[in-house]
Amino acid sequence: MKTNPGRFFEDYRLGEVIAHAVPRTLSGGERALYHALYPARHAVYSSDPFAQSCGLREAPMDDLLAFHTVFGKTVPDISLNAVANLGYAEGRWLQPVFAGDTLRAESTVIGLKENSSGTSGVVWVRTRGFNQDDEPVLEYVRWVMVRKGRPDAPAPAAVVPQLAPVVVPEALVMPRRLDFTRYDFALAGERHRWGDYAVGERIDHVDGVTVEEAEHMLATRLWQNTAKVHFDATAREDGRRLIYGGHVISLARALSFNGLANAQMVVALNAGAHANPCYAGDTVRAWSEVLERAETSAPGVGALRLRLVATRGAAFELRGADGKYLPEVLLDLDYWALIPL
Template sequence: MPTVSTTTASKTDPGNHFEDFRLGQVIEHATPRTVTDGDRALYGALYPTRFALPSSAEFAAECGLREAPLEELIGFHVAFGKTVPDISLNAVANLGYAECRFRRPVLPGDTLRTTSEVIGLKENSNGRTGVVWVRSTATNQRGEVAIEWCRWVMVRKQEPAAAAPETVVPDLHPVVPAEDLVVPEGLDFTDYDFAAAGEPHRFDDYAVGERIDHVDGVTLSESEHMMATRLWQNTAKVHFNVEARPEGQRLIYGGHVISMARALSFNGLANAQLIAAINAGAHTAPAFAGDTVYAWSEVLDKAETAAPGVGALRLRLVATKGRDESLTLRGEDGKYADGVLLDLDYWVFVPR
């Protein structure tokens, strides 16, 4: 009879821990993914999104585009999900984003693949975790850059006694300059259909410093969150496994909160048709199933573009657990106010 071995070399991947990362390390992430109109439909089923340009091929054509692109956050979530098994499978939390540029629209039929470079490392004082900074790039089937971004994530150490790497904290730009925003080829808002878009407000109707209460709220459900993380192939343990967190609750994926808040912002910003860049973002508190998410926005800056009829607004999008009619971001102590879940600074294209 053949001998049955009771010990075999492990073929499974436990994911990287903090001590496994090296400065300058380049990671080619597995599983390229072809996006389709099915992703558009599922995204609309998960989030109450109503922006006309990614919803209507006719509206997109009237705005000079040959095809209605997928919402930018679909491409972002797909590309981000590729990085999770290598970067944040053993994460405690995803901490923030910077320098995110949407270089070209993601269209149905595009295949996205992602590469990341480790650009910073810093062990935490507890010796059990550390922060890893990466710059990730998503390219399409032609090798063209579709999306690029930086993020930093707190990752567990497997061996607390493992030597800490040299601390390197990258110097990231706080804002993507307006002149670096990439307007999609052909975009033209000179004959913009405000009735079809749902609101009359254009570039000049928004003032720097203005705050907009988006009014509506959505209660997070565990089933929708689980569907979303699987859709984006996000395998982070804290989103699936109740045993991965000490309190036994699955942590809602931060991108789920971003998409929910972006969809809610339609009420007051229906003409913010395209996301151009994400300047900075922070998940300021955890969210769980049963929490009700509301959102408000602040206009931070305005810029003209060379594209006909197209202006850019720099917005702060704030998601809160429960509605805060005072639209308060921080308390007197400078810390985020109770209930703030997300602080996202981003650029959008609007009609002038």
């Protein structure tokens, strides 16, 4: 058999290291298409002179563009037969990615637990992305519910990894030579700086984007994500294509520009949950909550820990009386971003 049916739950082994196929060289074309797909307008990613005024050699690729590229490499080996992508933790961006860089990925299996139904199980992996010089550019943990290929396959011993609830500020990696002391607030689009945000403050980002079928499939192909549920309408019982969760993340992050235009660079992913499925025709809106503030070692640079929520419903509504996510909530993301002091 020459075709690849993908891995099933029983095919994973604790401690296994998986080198993912097909490295990807990024160009300005990826940046242009990313900005066409999402209303992304953060100045560091849009302008070489602006990025250079902040100490960078040129405008880097959007951090989520790098994330999606690395994530897409892992799909054929990790989530081709996934029921759902369940969450993220311990994510850190280790250095910027620039046009011309080539990214590859590898994952280590750090946890396995069969579900009580015996038809699926949860796989935890720690994924690292590397550039052409074998330098790590990002890392994260994710866990995925994966179908079993053989229901009678024996269950492995359950190992559930202990993951940090948050990346501590001291572990945030500052991009080399990043310096916001000459930051141009007029060109960035808003005047709000680190000291203008208070812990507990919530921001309604006001705008919305209706998800189109063609756009989400184009985006998912751009990342070379081959998960069947995003393309094949027969892969789900309801006959609907599931929107790639990363598409929702990028939409929400781009929408957050209105109110967080100066939260320029994503440097850590603390936690994330795709609370409910998103489908074509849904209108995605976003709101944020400030969870924590921290100073950094980079000149003029502070960090905000933010909760970013994507929803089909009203701002600031998250959970029902039962503690569960409301059905309108699509994404609950906890991340650190860099912002001028």
